Amino acid sequence: MSSPSSGWFPQGTDPGTIITLDQPVPSHEEIRRRHGHYSYATAKLLCCDPKKPYRRAFMRVYLQVPFKDTEIQDPKTRSRQATTYAPLELTSYQKFTQQDFSNVPKLLGYKVSTQDKSGLVPNGFATWLAWEMVPGLRLGDKFGNDPYWTLSAVEREHVCMAFMKALPQALEKGYGPYTPSLLKLVCYFIGYFYGINDEPKDRRYIKISLEALARYGLAKPSSNEWRNKNWNGDTTGWKM
Numbered sequence: 001m002s003s004p005s006s007g008w009f010p011q012g013t014d015p016g017t018i019i020t021l022d023q024p025v026p027s028h029e030e031i032r033r034r035h036g037h038y039s040y041a042t043a044k045l046l047c048c049d050p051k052k053p054y055r056r057a058f059m060r061v062y063l064q065v066p067f068k069d070t071e072i073q074d075p076k077t078r079s080r081q082a083t084t085y086a087p088l089e090l091t092s093y094q095k096f097t098q099q100d101f102s103n104v105p106k107l108l109g110y111k112v113s114t115q116d117k118s119g120l121v122p123n124g125f126a127t128w129l130a131w132e133m134v135p136g137l138r139l140g141d142k143f144g145n146d147p148y149w150t151l152s153a154v155e156r157e158h159v160c161m162a163f164m165k166a167l168p169q170a171l172e173k174g175y176g177p178y179t180p181s182l183l184k185l186v187c188y189f190i191g192y193f194y195g196i197n198d199e200p201k202d203r204r205y206i207k208i209s210l211e212a213l214a215r216y217g218l219a220k221p222s223s224n225e226w227r228n229k230n231w232n233g234d235t236t237g238w239k240m
Contacts, residue, residue, distance in 0.1 A: 018050050019059070021109030023130055038085050040125070041065050047130060056133045057108055062087050064115065064124030075122050082114070082123035090129050096170075105131040105165040140182025140217060148182050148218065153240075160218055160240050164209040171208065182217040210235060 041063050049055040058127055063072075066078050093107040110129040120239065139148035139159070148156065163185070210233055213219040214226050222237030 005216055010230060019047070019128060021029045021111045021130060024152075038083070039065050039067050039081070040085065042200060055169065058105075058133060059130040060089065062127040064121045064126070071120075075117060078120070079122035079124075081121050083125065085125045085127070086112075087127055087129070088089050090127065093129065093131060101169065103169065105134050107131050139185040146182045146217060148185075156218075156240055160213060163213065163216070167212055185218075186217060213240065216236075 008098070043061045043063075045061070047057050047059045047061040049057070064082070065086070066073070066228075067081060068077060070081070090107075090110055093104070094110075096104040097107040108130045111127070113126045113128075115124045115126050119126070137147055140146040147160065151159070211226055211231075214221050217236070218240065220239040222239075225231050
C-alpha cells in the first residue's frame, strides 16, 4: 500500500498496513470544504488483498480534519466540530455495484467509523472504501501525454462508440462522471460521481454524450459551438 504525501494521515496508512473493511457490498491528498459544513482530507491508496496479493485495488480514505486556524486547539474544542458525512463516491459505487453496472469498477468493501480521542477531530467521521482495479489502457495521463491520441482512427472510433453507449446507461441511473478528462477513462468511468436532474432523456442524453466526448478529450471540436446551450449537435469538422 502506498503512503499519502502529507501530514493529515500520520498513522495507519503506512506501506504494509492491513486495513479491515467491515462492510461487504448487498496519491494525492486534498483538503475540501463543502458548503461551510465539512472539512476533510482524502488519500488514495494502492492496496492488495493480503490473502491474494495478486488482487490489487484502490482505496480512498475520507478523514474529517479541523477547520482552518483551529488545528492547535485542544481535543475537546476540536471534537465540537465532529459530524457525519456520507461521501457521494461511496453511495454511487454502492448503487452501481448493487445494480451490476458493468462500466464502473466494483466496490469491494467499505468502513464507516469515527475518530478516537487522539484523532484530529475526536468523534469526527473516518470513512474507507475500496474498489477494484480495472484492466485496460488509461486513455490519459497527468502530464498531457494522452495515449488515446496515439491510437489509430479506427480504435478511437471504437472507444467513442463504447463511451456514447455507456454514458446514457449511467445517466439513466441518475449519475454522471465528475471532473471529466481522459485520465479518468480506462474504458471504465473512474472517480467521483454526482447526481443529475431528471429531465426528459432521449435527445438530451444524445447531446450530453456528444458534449462529453469534447469534455473528456475524446474529440477535438472545430469550434466552441458545442459549449452553447442551444447547440444543435452538429459535429462537422470534429477530430475523433
